[in-house]
Amino acid sequence: MDATDIYANVEEPSGGHSKWKREMNRSTNIYENKDACCAVEQNRVGPALSDVARSKTVKTSSCRAAAVILGLLCLLLLVGLITLGFLHKDRTELEMEMVQLQTSHKNLTKENDQLQTSFRNLTKENDQLQTSFRNLTKENDQLQTSFKNLTKENDQLQTSFKNLTKENDQLQTSYSILTKDRDQLQKILEKRIDEQNNPQVLYSEVWRHFNGNFYYFSSLMKSWQESRNDCQQRGADLVIINSAKEQDFIRSWRKHMWIGLNDREVEGTWRWVDGTPVLTATRFWGTSEPNDAKGTEDCAEIYNYESQNSWNDAPCEIQKHWICESRLK
Ligand code: MMA
Numbered sequence: 001m002d003a004t005d006i007y008a009n010v011e012e013p014s015g016g017h018s019k020w021k022r023e024m025n026r027s028t029n030i031y032e033n034k035d036a037c038c039a040v041e042q043n044r045v046g047p048a049l050s051d052v053a054r055s056k057t058v059k060t061s062s063c064r065a066a067a068v069i070l071g072l073l074c075l076l077l078l079v080g081l082i083t084l085g086f087l088h089k090d091r092t093e094l095e096m097e098m099v100q101l102q103t104s105h106k107n108l109t110k111e112n113d114q115l116q117t118s119f120r121n122l123t124k125e126n127d128q129l130q131t132s133f134r135n136l137t138k139e140n141d142q143l144q145t146s147f148k149n150l151t152k153e154n155d156q157l158q159t160s161f162k163n164l165t166k167e168n169d170q171l172q173t174s175y176s177i178l179t180k181d182r183d184q185l186q187k188i189l190e191k192r193i194d195e196q197n198n199p200q201v202l203y204s205e206v207w208r209h210f211n212g213n214f215y216y217f218s219s220l221m222k223s224w225q226e227s228r229n230d231c232q233q234r235g236a237d238l239v240i241i242n243s244a245k246e247q248d249f250i251r252s253w254r255k256h257m258w259i260g261l262n263d264r265e266v267e268g269t270w271r272w273v274d275g276t277p278v279l280t281a282t283r284f285w286g287t288s289e290p291n292d293a294k295g296t297e298d299c300a301e302i303y304n305y306e307s308q309n310s311w312n313d314a315p316c317e318i319q320k321h322w323i324c325e326s327r328l329k
């Protein structure tokens, strides 16, 4: 149905609806007929309406009602058409939107696939990184353990090195002492050989052995200093007494003789020739000695050899026998 059909209904107010007109030019005729119809009523004048006239009036009212209804139908049709237009427009937009949505869906699906691929790759990379991290952590632990062990070994080596250095020092000291001892023994041996080859000096050159050391008992008499010089020429020094047994061994020579003790440096402070002080446990002064008689006595001698406490201080210039000691330890 279209606008042409609507006007076709208006075309025949008096007739039935048997014929439907479809040409726009026929609509013009419809209005012409209508005008004619209305013009009939408008032209009516005269006395009260007869049945025929009343019938004509009814016909006119029906014609108007039909026109109103037709107008309303037209309006409804118009609204319907507009609605259809809008619906059509909405549908086109919907179709367009659908196409867009389908495109978007395709794109999104594609992106989703790419993202899933990326996700899988990232997951794989993540796994590899975690494995690498675990391996590195393990290696790091092993390196730390190795480092600790190396540090420990290094400490032990340093300790060993220190100990070896210390031992080396001790060995060098021992070597020096042994070299000195060897030289002294060499001199003593040479003296012995000299004594054997020259019997005339054998009597005056008496060396005796006691507790690992050698002692020379002089036959001559000299001042304390000259006596010491003689000892040093023999590779020895004036005797140093370190024990009661040594004291007894020395005094058994039964002579007055210089020993390696003096207080020349500081009056009253007695020191052995090697610089060590006289110890309380091993000092053997005679009664009332040392007394520094007349303020002139700075050197020590074995005097009262009958007694263990036999030491006396005497003037250093006096000539006496002496005892040298060659210490091997
Ligand atoms: C006394 C006594 C000693 C002193 C000498 C000096 C015989 O001993 O006084 O202490 O050294 O005389 O000749």
Ligand code: CA
Binding pocket: 289, 290, 291, 292, 293, 297, 312, 313, 314
């Ligand atoms: Ca004295």
